[in-house]
Amino acid sequence: MSDFFSNGWGIYIALVTGVGIVWCLYLLFSQRKTNITYKPDGSVDDTGHVWDDDLRELNNPLPRWWMWMFLLSCVFAIVYLVLYPGMGTYQGTLGYTTTGAHEASVNQANQELKPVYAKYMEQDVKQVAADPKAREMGQRLFLNYCAQCHGSDAGGAKGYPNLADQDWLYGGEPDNIKTTLIAGRAGVMPAFAHLEGGQISDVANYVRGLSGLAADQLKSARGAEVFKANCAACHGPDGKGMQAMGAPNLTDKVWLYGGSEAAIVETVSKGRNGKMPAHESILTPEKIHLLTAYVWSLSNVKDKASK
Ligand code: HEC
Ligand code: HEC
Structure with missing residues (x-):
């Protein structure tokens, strides 16, 4: 009330x-x-x-x-x-709230599901991922909690990483994925507004060249210097990225925000701040375990016939 x-x-x-x-x-x-x-x-x-x-x-x-x-x-x-509450701000003698009723039914459902999950909690993520039934449960959870951002096939979209490929911002080992789910992630690509427009275009061409895309050779050569001075600290001297801070590999053909010169110029001049929300307070450890196995299975389990 x-x-x-x-x-x-x-x-x-x-x-x-x-x-x-x-x-x-x-x-x-x-x-x-x-x-x-x-x-x-x-x-x-x-x-x-x-x-x-x-x-x-x-x-x-x-x-x-x-x-x-x-x-x-x-x-x-x-x-x-x-x-019951109904008279203005009076709470009623039963102490009933709709939030309380919702939480009680969520708790009850979690209790009922515990035995189902218990078996999987004893197995490690890779074992769980091998079980088609567990993958099905994981997929249903994924559709409920993750698909709105990552897509129902986990294929991602601009700014939302594809979870079904071999390319990882923060690492694709079960532990990496679980940490991502529990604590969330915040990618920090700073804005380089202080660079001159010419330098940004130069470095964008250099970045395109890293993954074999067409690039202006002259600009690219100048861009290499800009990269060494401003970008290598996070993306690595060879541009292969750094998973500890979620700096993407720039030498593959996978783009989170787009690989056109215009998209890269936008990334560099305005910065990017992708946010993966923490799910620790939203999901039980059991659900996180199953989801980790499901996400891991997408790029590691070959037999997905039963998916
Ligand atoms: C509100 C949107 C949103 C929701 C909901 C969401 N994610 Fe994410 N997720 C993101 C974004 C954005 C990133 C990239 C973060 C970055 O750019 O640093 C990300 C990153 C990830 C990564 C790291 C990928 C990599 O390459 O290392 C994993 C794994 C992941 N999400 C799994 C999930 C799962 C599983 C769920 C459901 C429980 C979920 N996400 C729900 C937005 C979301
Ligand atoms: C402080 C570390 C840091 C520095 C310095 C940095 N980056 Fe980044 N960069 C990141 C992170 C982290 C992301 C991912 C952002 C996200 O997840 O939203 C990123 C994303 C990008 C992307 C997007 C890749 C894609 O797949 O769409 C490009 C391009 C890029 N950086 C280029 C550069 C260039 C060029 C420089 C130097 C001018 C630079 N970065 C400097 C951390 C850094």
Whole structure:
């Protein structure tokens, strides 16, 4: 009930609810049987409304069953409002919250799944990856938690790495992958705005040449110097990258942000900051174990017929 900034709304809602119930009860009371006027002969009086000459509206008491239903719904409302949150900011005696209910059902599901996962927790990642059933479970988890960024086939997109190839920013051993999942990763490619435009174009040509793409020879030769001075610290003197800091290998044909001269110029002049979110607080260790095995299997397990 704390979606509002001021208490005023809570009080307003509580008032509308409370007055509504009291009004219903008053209405019932005012229409009770003893309030009806009877004629001396015992028949009920009419309301004075007449249609089509002789059609009179009688003032009969409300049907009993209807009165009781109405009364019961008022009682239900009061009991409900005592037990559950509903009256403004009052929390209810049961301490119920929808978040709490959700967490309880998540916990219950996790408990039920524990025995299923337990078997896999005893195996190392490569063993788990060899089990088609575990890969299926991993794939379902992947579709739930990872596909929105990495694609349902894990093929990635611009800025989101392909997880199904042999090219790794942070390393493709099971331990690397698990660390990535647990703690997340933040790629920091600094912006080189202080380089002159010419130098950026030079180094972009040099970078293209590293993976055999067409490049201007003159620019590339000048770019080699720029690279040595500014880029080698992270990408390595040979441009093969450094997994410890997620600096990509620039000598392969795999591009995270694109290998055209324009894309590289953009990368170098504006910088890039890819973020892989940490999943430690989102996923149980069991799910992370299965996901690690699934991701590892994508580039290491040949037999994927059952995938
Ligand atoms: C919000 C988007 C997002 C989600 C969700 C996400 N990732 Fe990522 N992931 C990224 C980005 C972006 C990177 C690259 C980080 C960088 O550029 O340094 C990455 C990197 C990775 C890497 C490292 C790849 C390499 O080459 O070393 C792995 C492994 C990975 N993600 C697996 C997963 C798995 C498994 C899940 C699901 C649990 C997942 N990711 C969910 C965005 C996401
Ligand atoms: C502080 C370390 C660091 C330095 C210095 C650095 N880079 Fe990077 N670079 C990275 C990281 C980390 C990434 C990956 C960014 C991400 O994951 O979002 C990257 C990404 C790139 C990419 C994108 C590759 C792709 O696959 O799309 C290019 C191109 C690149 N750097 C070129 C350069 C050039 C040229 C220089 C020198 C002018 C340079 N970098 C200097 C760390 C560095």
